[in-house]
Amino acid sequence: MPIQVLMPALSPTMEEGNLAKWVKQEGDAIAIGDVIAEIETDKATMEVEAVEEGTLGKIMVPEGSEGVKVNSLIALILEEGEDASALDAAASAPAVAAPAAASESAPVADAAEPVPAAPVTLDDVQDEPEIPEGTPMTSLTVREALRDAMSEEMRRDDRVFVMGEEVAQYQGAYKITQGMLDEFGSKRVIDTPITEHGFTGLAAGAAMAGLRPIVEFMTFNFAMQAIDHIINSSAKTLYMSGGQITNPIVFRGANGAAARVAAQHSQDYSAWYSQVPGLIVMQPYTAADAKGMLKAAIRSENPVVFLENEILYGHSFDVPDIDDHIVPIGKARIARKGDDVTIISFGIGMTYALQAAEELAKEGINAEVIDLRTLRPLDMDTVLRSVIKTGRCVTVEEGWPQCSISSELGFRIMEQAFDYLDAPVARVTGKDVPMPYAANLEKLALPNVGEVIAAVKAVTYSA
Amino acid sequence: MPASASGGAQKSAAKGGARPAVNRTIVEFDKEQELHAYREMLLIRRFEEKAGQMYGMGLIGGFCHLYIGQEAVVVGMQMASKEGDQVITSYRDHGHMLVCGMEPKGVMAELTGRKGGYSKGKGGSMHMFSREKNFFGGHGIVGAQVALGTGLAFANHYRGNDNVSMIYFGDGASNQGQVYESFNMAKLWDLPAIYIIENNKYGMGTSVERSSSNTDLSERGASFGIPGEQVDGMDVRAVMAAAERAIQWAREGKGPYILEMMTYRYRGHSMSDPAKYRSKDEVQKMRNDHDPIEQVRQRLIDAGLASEADLKAIDKEIRAVVSEAAEFAQTDPEPDESELWTDIVIEETL
Numbered sequence: 001m002p003i004q005v006l007m008p009a010l011s012p013t014m015e016e017g018n019l020a021k022w023v024k025q026e027g028d029a030i031a032i033g034d035v036i037a038e039i040e041t042d043k044a045t046m047e048v049e050a051v052e053e054g055t056l057g058k059i060m061v062p063e064g065s066e067g068v069k070v071n072s073l074i075a076l077i078l079e080e081g082e083d084a085s086a087l088d089a090a091a092s093a094p095a096v097a098a099p100a101a102a103s104e105s106a107p108v109a110d111a112a113e114p115v116p117a118a119p120v121t122l123d124d125v126q127d128e129p130e131i132p133e134g135t136p137m138t139s140l141t142v143r144e145a146l147r148d149a150m151s152e153e154m155r156r157d158d159r160v161f162v163m164g165e166e167v168a169q170y171q172g173a174y175k176i177t178q179g180m181l182d183e184f185g186s187k188r189v190i191d192t193p194i195t196e197h198g199f200t201g202l203a204a205g206a207a208m209a210g211l212r213p214i215v216e217f218m219t220f221n222f223a224m225q226a227i228d229h230i231i232n233s234s235a236k237t238l239y240m241s242g243g244q245i246t247n248p249i250v251f252r253g254a255n256g257a258a259a260r261v262a263a264q265h266s267q268d269y270s271a272w273y274s275q276v277p278g279l280i281v282m283q284p285y286t287a288a289d290a291k292g293m294l295k296a297a298i299r300s301e302n303p304v305v306f307l308e309n310e311i312l313y314g315h316s317f318d319v320p321d322i323d324d325h326i327v328p329i330g331k332a333r334i335a336r337k338g339d340d341v342t343i344i345s346f347g348i349g350m351t352y353a354l355q356a357a358e359e360l361a362k363e364g365i366n367a368e369v370i371d372l373r374t375l376r377p378l379d380m381d382t383v384l385r386s387v388i389k390t391g392r393c394v395t396v397e398e399g400w401p402q403c404s405i406s407s408e409l410g411f412r413i414m415e416q417a418f419d420y421l422d423a424p425v426a427r428v429t430g431k432d433v434p435m436p437y438a439a440n441l442e443k444l445a446l447p448n449v450g451e452v453i454a455a456v457k458a459v460t461y462s463a
Numbered sequence: 464m465p466a467s468a469s470g471g472a473q474k475s476a477a478k479g480g481a482r483p484a485v486n487r488t489i490v491e492f493d494k495e496q497e498l499h500a501y502r503e504m505l506l507i508r509r510f511e512e513k514a515g516q517m518y519g520m521g522l523i524g525g526f527c528h529l530y531i532g533q534e535a536v537v538v539g540m541q542m543a544s545k546e547g548d549q550v551i552t553s554y555r556d557h558g559h560m561l562v563c564g565m566e567p568k569g570v571m572a573e574l575t576g577r578k579g580g581y582s583k584g585k586g587g588s589m590h591m592f593s594r595e596k597n598f599f600g601g602h603g604i605v606g607a608q609v610a611l612g613t614g615l616a617f618a619n620h621y622r623g624n625d626n627v628s629m630i631y632f633g634d635g636a637s638n639q640g641q642v643y644e645s646f647n648m649a650k651l652w653d654l655p656a657i658y659i660i661e662n663n664k665y666g667m668g669t670s671v672e673r674s675s676s677n678t679d680l681s682e683r684g685a686s687f688g689i690p691g692e693q694v695d696g697m698d699v700r701a702v703m704a705a706a707e708r709a710i711q712w713a714r715e716g717k718g719p720y721i722l723e724m725m726t727y728r729y730r731g732h733s734m735s736d737p738a739k740y741r742s743k744d745e746v747q748k749m750r751n752d753h754d755p756i757e758q759v760r761q762r763l764i765d766a767g768l769a770s771e772a773d774l775k776a777i778d779k780e781i782r783a784v785v786s787e788a789a790e791f792a793q794t795d796p797e798p799d800e801s802e803l804w805t806d807i808v809i810e811e812t813l
Contacts (some may be wrong), residue, residue, distance in 0.1 A: 008519025011735035033531075033729075044737035051516040071520055161621070174774075187621070193651070196611050198644025205614020208599055209549070211621060232604050233611055240590035242583035243806040245599070252743075277807050301809040329811050355577060 002086050003057065005036070007061075007068045010046045011076060015039045019065045024056045028183060030077060037063075037074070052077045058087045083412035122297060130333065131288070136248030137318035145287035145319055146176050146252075146308065147292035148420070150214060152324075154184055157212065160298055163190040163203060163218030164253070173218045173311055200251070204233040207249040207303075212296060217253030220269050220307060234303035234352035235278030247303045252294070255307035256398050257435055257446060264341060266435035267370045268399035270346070272406070273305040274375040280329055281376040283307040285350040287317035289373055307375075309310040309348045333377035334386070341456050342386040344409055345396035346372040349447070352428070353396045358451035375405060383409065384417050391422035392459040398450055401429040423459040428452050465786040482574045485693040485725055489700035490503065490707070494768045500542065500699045501759045502777055504534035507558040508756060509785045510567055511730075514557065514574055514588075522793060523574045527588050530558035532729040535755035536661055537562045539702025540629055547624070549712070551599040552631035553614040554589035555661075555728075555813050563598040565591075567788035584798040606639030608632060609658070616656035616719070627655040627713040635666020637680050643687075646719065650687040653718035657709045658684070660723045661696065667732040668748040670738040681723035689719050696724030697753040727753070 059079040063403035203213040256268035282289040297304040406427035573580025612630030681691035709720035
């Protein structure tokens, strides 16, 4: 049976083309790789190479033909030992090209997370405290808690190492890794050159090979140089490899505004990273969470973006004095109980939320305050339970308003608890401007307690 | 021993001095090696031709970058490596996967986006991996594999094993900033990284001369103290000889090594590139005078190591393997729709 030569597609979008020229003529011998014809599209002229050997038996579409459909029969090649008598049958046979795999109608993805129009039903939740009553506590700064988390995990698993700028000899630009070089040595506490893109890619590669790197960014502002590896190399590889290649890596460092460092050093990346499937995104507020969440992040098989805050580094909190304090990924914390309104925040935003709740309590408004802790995946169970109870919600974050964590919360609450709302969800965010340097302008650019109080009064109609 | 290795770093210090010639030193192949090289290169060639044909039929979507013409590079490198060494490359990756021992059926089925593909149809031509075969992709971002591959080398160093990482990239990628960030760290920490620059003369449509201030890419590691050499990448024996020098260097703990493979791709950058930036004569001359497979074939015949009939039998065998792969890639079902939602994150069991 002669070999059918079909009109090839030269790009993903080509449907037809012109047969400009036959380079080989009927009767010519053809070797694999020989150019047999030239075809034209609106973009280019391309050569058609033979992928089978034989003799060009019959040209079915003469040169100069326009609008030749992709996959239509353009010629027949006779195999060794075949003669022209074989041509007639072949010419009338249907072209054998299989149709492109994509079906005409897009399949309905029914395995997706459901998006119910109706309100969700939530299982009864056991109201057990995360840390049992009577657990001994030690007061630690967030800085110390982060260090303890890394050190404990490095003692536990020798695949874990930390790398970044100034993490070793300098003891950390913000002293998070203080003392770690002494304990673990330069093999596992590694000073890098100032090359975020390079060392992030290197760490991602080491994670693919089975190590468990902790990459410290002096601040996440500098991680923009490395974001390609965080997203394209780390977040997507499990999926692109069909589940073969894991990326157990933690990207951590100071995020968001510090004080008077202006636009290039003050950005909050919560919303950016939380948009990416394949990443876990966490942001602790308390020292107890900083420790328990970072330990969970280091043990995770997934890439984790762990967003800290420079101002919080020096804040002290009680931390459970137990062997292995772990805060599970994806679990929010109710920081304060209340019935009148739900205030949702995370990280340093919690300082505004909690202060506002204190002030509001004096006026008889009892706010429930939720600390999200993990920003991806969001603990919507905890959020919805509270909002269904209070019917009112205010979100608080330092990041910009457009496509923010607040935007996402507002939308999901609208989707899943619309009927329970007694007022539209309100948000308090950083202003929609690059961070200014001047002290008064910087203050204006960030959220404040007064704005949270005003938002709560608006949603409770108690202004 | 790599006499040229220690000199490699120094040669660029003598700026303006005579440029060292392309290293054409070869290892003499015995019959078994010649036949192995022939078979491996032919498998890549036939596989790629079939992939090109299937692209033309609309069975392969998106981008498809063929390796035709460059076969000697991966085959010669792999002949000098050992089990445990890792391979990582760009999106022109089909040849690399085949020499790593990945199944042609699984690779072709990934190209057609089917269930039996190496990434279950979710990666495509540019994103494929095999942990089992130590093939770490398959990366679509130009230059990203250089930093990632340096990380593979870091892992070998960290674990104290004697594996080396073979990191392939093109002349185009050699101008990316992260390549130099990686070179710096690789030498700073003496990581076992072999950087193989596959110089096929064009980064998409832009020639090396139009993109690179210094076109001797083997010198790109000079300021870091990384030795480098230019190698005849069309002669599989020269590739293997260079690979042995570089791999020994890295395995002995002396750090990274750069091999600039002077090679050529016969096809366009991707299937939709008509390659108007070079003359037909240039392509034809390469095919006629330097084809890597033809060179081995001629040697086998001339030395009486194989007859035309022997080689034809090999050819037939390989075409059968490729046909079987193509058949599988067309009949294997598309991934189940539920696969849309798998492999995004690993469920936490904390």
